[in-house]
Amino acid sequence: MEELDEVVDICRDLIRIDTSNYGSDDGPGERKAAEHVAGLLEEVGIEARIYESTPGRASVFARWGGDGTREDALLLHGHLDVVPAAAEDWTVHPFSGEVQDCQQGGLSVWGRGAVDMKDFDAMLLSVVRERQRTGRIPSRPIVLCFTADEEAGGHLGAEVMVRDHPEEFEGCTEAVGEVGGWSTTVRGRRMYLVQAAEKGMAWMRLTARGTAGHGSMINQDNPVTRIAEAVARIGAYEWPVRLTPTMRTLLGTVGELAGTDVTPENARELVEEFGSATRMLGAVLSNTTNPTMLGAGYKVNVVPTEATAHVDGRSLPGYEDEFYATLAELCGEDISIDYVSKQDPWETPYDGALVDTMTRSLLAEDPDALVAPYLMSGGTDAKHFRDLGMRCYGFTPLRLPEDLDFTALFHGVDERVPVDALKFGARVMDRFLDEV
Template sequence: MDGEHSAPTPAPAAEVVDICRDLIRMDTSNFGSDDGPGERKAAEHVAALLEEVGIPTQIIETAPGRTNVVARWGGDGTRDDALLVHGHLDVVPAEAEDWSVHPFSGEVQDCQQGGLSVWGRGAVDMKDFDAMLLSVVRDRQRTGRPPARPIVLCFTADEEAGGHLGAELLVRDHAEVFEGCTEAVGEVGGFSTTVRGQRLYLIEAAEKGMAWMRLTARGRAGHGSMINADNAVTRIAEAVARIGAYEWPVRLTPTMRTLLGTVGTLAGVDATPDNARELVEEFGGATRMLGAVLSNTTNPTMLGAGYKVNVVPTEATAHVDGRFLPGFEDEFFRTLAELCGDDVSVDYVSNQAPWETPYDGALVDAMTRSLLAEDPDALVAPFLMSGGTDAKHFRKLGMSSFGFTPLRLPEDLDFTALFHGVDERVPVDALEFGARVLDRFLDQV
């Protein structure tokens, strides 16, 4: 048979580096306000990449420049339950003078930690996943391999500021685009870490709740030279000191019991709340993230009061970033009220619930098999994410969720430090690995 009519050879990783670089070059910095470029340019680029291979898209703009892309793809008619695969297009801001390369250059450079890598803001959070997904989808569409299960592809705005102009509004005002979706996969999971020489892939199966709080204390205004026992600044300072110094007790959720049980087996000990922090230390640089999910946390981040040094103000404020574990919400808010005291009020800038998905079932099996097919000697386990993702919003529609952005990383790369960090970068071979894993995953979902 003439070779010119043979089917094209699948190459899911062929475009991943170029797509990642192109997306990084599009500045989609999210300042948490109306300032900034928005996601429009990147959203139009994503839509064009999908339309080029025959996948119709819908662009949904929730505010000027704040743009989301949704597409429905695949499905052979044998299943009604769709899978949502989502990634966000915005990034946190970056100061160019702090970086070794320009943060929006998308340069490919070698480096001591990570080897040949794509550099730039969003390289790991999360234009790497957007690029992997687009590279795989385009290749499968070109080679006639759409998945048997219906897939909804969603690229969102505003995730870095809580998703209020992205996933939250999509769920509230455009829920019809997610019709049939029963499960979802998105960011922060599937990356590797190394424990005692053993490569271990972490799949996000839970997420802490978010309580961004504005504390307010009121008192009696007066001259700074006089005695004032009703001082708002003193009250807010005392509350902030109590909150910042409080040591939250260790609380293990089912997800973390599973993860620490895996690490305990490698270390030759049983995992308990008493040795949980010691076991988390086995993760090296990833300890900064995993250590934060052994308990609730509260970090004061901003203070405000007064306008002149010799005037006692009527009001003083503070902002606190609180994160609470699934199943321990009541303990968190009860303790917070005690720490604030009766003279400090609390308003919520953002208050989002935690979530936890049982780590079992066909989707977990598909993620595990697709990882082990590319890295047979590895282990796979769930983890609880300290930060927040768009999964919080999509779960309002009844979807179970996982974080699955597969990356095989060098042991010496301090990967978690790159999230929102200076010199953010992703190894080229990790991007290509992730595309191959996602390709396998879509065959099994």
């Protein structure tokens, strides 16, 4: 559908609006992007509302569709913020929205947010605008939501909206957002991965306290030593493989191609079948903990009273107790743990009418492909929407070239999305809305 080519222009325009999220009060915020999105909706007659949680941190909501025959609404959500980017590291300026050819991916839209996740925002906006113009409005009520602050845990976006404005989600029983529906290739077969679960997020600050003193003297109560030992234990620990229902289904699909059953013992071998996507999928076979920051002291000859470390922990659905018990054991009694952000994992059964609709929409555009669920290693706003009882999925359909290392583009340098993949996603989303 030529009209849906607008998806490329919308994606470029959104990328050009710098919405870098530094996890603090610094940064431009999402207000300018929110106003742009609201304008695109209102231009075709869809009323939009902008909410600010703090000055400049803005989210957009709109209700669309519904003919009175259904009360259960569908939430379609994306976020407007992006992680920061250093222009000197990039081939093109990260906020240029340039369209350039490249060896991996072909003709692509370049820029921060191209895959996380202004591509989905653009798909959604282009399809909704075209359907509104032509009167092809879904019979099911649709809530459109574009949030602030997802890249820092959603505390100034989805979390505050769920808490302070639950009326915006009235009737929503299901939600669709990032990150799923993208393709990978396994044994020559293209496979689309629909997100049906994601790991819990435990961003933590570890603190060791001890006795200050002169660096030239013996000190048996040195907090730097204590925090270093804890970090070393955490970083070296090998978490055991745990197969969640979602990953058992995904690896079962791969096992059929490989002619083998799925077991914890061969799970990592089966994940290797995904090539570059193993980077993400290998991380969801177990809980994970990665030390990321260290802090201590103010002078080389002074033992400080305190030393800190930050750790990015991710827990599998169903294995939270094991995660926190093991973490406490690795830290030891002398290390205190404070959580910068703590959110539970979730898993939605991969069944029902919405799953069938996603599958049919993909296969209508790519009939020989396979479709399967996966567990995501990162976090999304779905964690907050689950608090309202919604069944959540990630569905950002992209048909990708086999040689493109797609998972490396998330938060990476030279982030880009192929133009053909964007247009494919718009067509699939249009089919999806025919049936929801």
